[in-house]
Amino acid sequence: MFEAVAFYLFAFLTIAMFYITVTTSQALYALTALAAGMIFISAFFFILGADFLGAVQIVVYSGAVMALYAFGMMFFDTTRDVKEKQGNKYLVVGLSAITAVLIVVIFSAPIVSNNIAALYPMVEGAGNTQEIGLVLFTKYLVPFEVAAVMLLVAMVAGIVLAGKKMDLSLTLMSEDEIRQIKEDKDKKVTS
Amino acid sequence: MMEIGLNHYLVLSTILFAIGLIGVMRRKNLLMLFFATEILLNSVNIGFAAISHYYGDLTGQMFAFFVIAIAASEVAVGLGLLVVWHKKHNNIDLDFMTSMRG
Numbered sequence: 001m002f003e004a005v006a007f008y009l010f011a012f013l014t015i016a017m018f019y020i021t022v023t024t025s026q027a028l029y030a031l032t033a034l035a036a037g038m039i040f041i042s043a044f045f046f047i048l049g050a051d052f053l054g055a056v057q058i059v060v061y062s063g064a065v066m067a068l069y070a071f072g073m074m075f076f077d078t079t080r081d082v083k084e085k086q087g088n089k090y091l092v093v094g095l096s097a098i099t100a101v102l103i104v105v106i107f108s109a110p111i112v113s114n115n116i117a118a119l120y121p122m123v124e125g126a127g128n129t130q131e132i133g134l135v136l137f138t139k140y141l142v143p144f145e146v147a148a149v150m151l152l153v154a155m156v157a158g159i160v161l162a163g164k165k166m167d168l169s170l171t172l173m174s175e176d177e178i179r180q181i182k183e184d185k186d187k188k189v190t191s
Numbered sequence: 192m193m194e195i196g197l198n199h200y201l202v203l204s205t206i207l208f209a210i211g212l213i214g215v216m217r218r219k220n221l222l223m224l225f226f227a228t229e230i231l232l233n234s235v236n237i238g239f240a241a242i243s244h245y246y247g248d249l250t251g252q253m254f255a256f257f258v259i260a261i262a263a264s265e266v267a268v269g270l271g272l273l274v275v276w277h278k279k280h281n282n283i284d285l286d287f288m289t290s291m292r293g
Contacts, residue, residue: 004193011203018207018230022214027222034226041233044200048244050252057236060259065229065266069222072270075277076222087217096212104205107238111197135249136256147260154264161271 006047014040027073035066051128200241207234221283225269232262 017037021030038061045054126134136144170178211234214227236255243251277283 001193003195007195007199014203015206015210018210021226021230022210022218022223027220030223030226034229037230038233041237044203044237045240048200048240050240050243050255053236053240053252053255056256056259060263061229061233064263068266068270069225072274073222075274076283089217092213092216093209096209096216099212100205100209103208104201104238108201111242131249132252132256135253140253143257147257151260151264154267158267158271161268162274 003047006043010040010043010047013037014044027076031066031069031073034069035062038062038066049128052132197241197245201238204234204238204241207237210234219284219286221273221285221288224285225266225273228265229262232258 014037017033017040020033021037024030024033039058042054042057042062045051045057168181208231211227211230214230215224218224218227236258239251239255239258241251243249243255273283276288280287
């Protein structure tokens, strides 16, 4: 009973928030609605007993990703209305629905044919976080490390792309060049 | 009706995925397009977590973790590129980005 009420409540809230995200013409409304939707999605993870995943969802999405977007929006003009593509609305909605249903059918085909078995059954008497640690650091250790390297690459790429004067290297320049840059900077400050 | 099963979660996942696809198709602004891709990734995560729960298998949750990691790095790189483009052209509309047309 409680589960059903929670499921329908959060399903309604999530759909409403994401609907606002894709339809509003204000970038700030879209950002706020997206952040709210992310938090509501973590509720499903808690209902499903995936506590660790729910906590990660809140920390990573509502914390890190939303902060990044909010930071990125400082660069853009967000007060202007977002322009939309002009096209057949029914065509867009129909194509989206068909594609989504197709993808779900593809992924649930093994379920229908009962051709599915648990590879890593839940361990009895262990919490969700403990189980995830057991699986992540044994079977999925290599993908975990690869994901860590990928995040490092993404971090370096983000710093280099968004930072200023990242194409210059102070250690590779001669003294004269460095002095030149410094003088230019001073000139800018005084002028 | 009161018992929530796997199908309920899969239907919810489908609806959210469709909303994300609508966003991808009708948005012109690249930042809004990023928001729509976040919705897509999240809807898939719900499906993974639900299947993981109802089949007593942790693989689904593992995949959800890797999806989250990929989403985080996608945002970092994509937003950096977007900032560079906006500095250069002062515009992030998709119709404007036709420099690679043959």
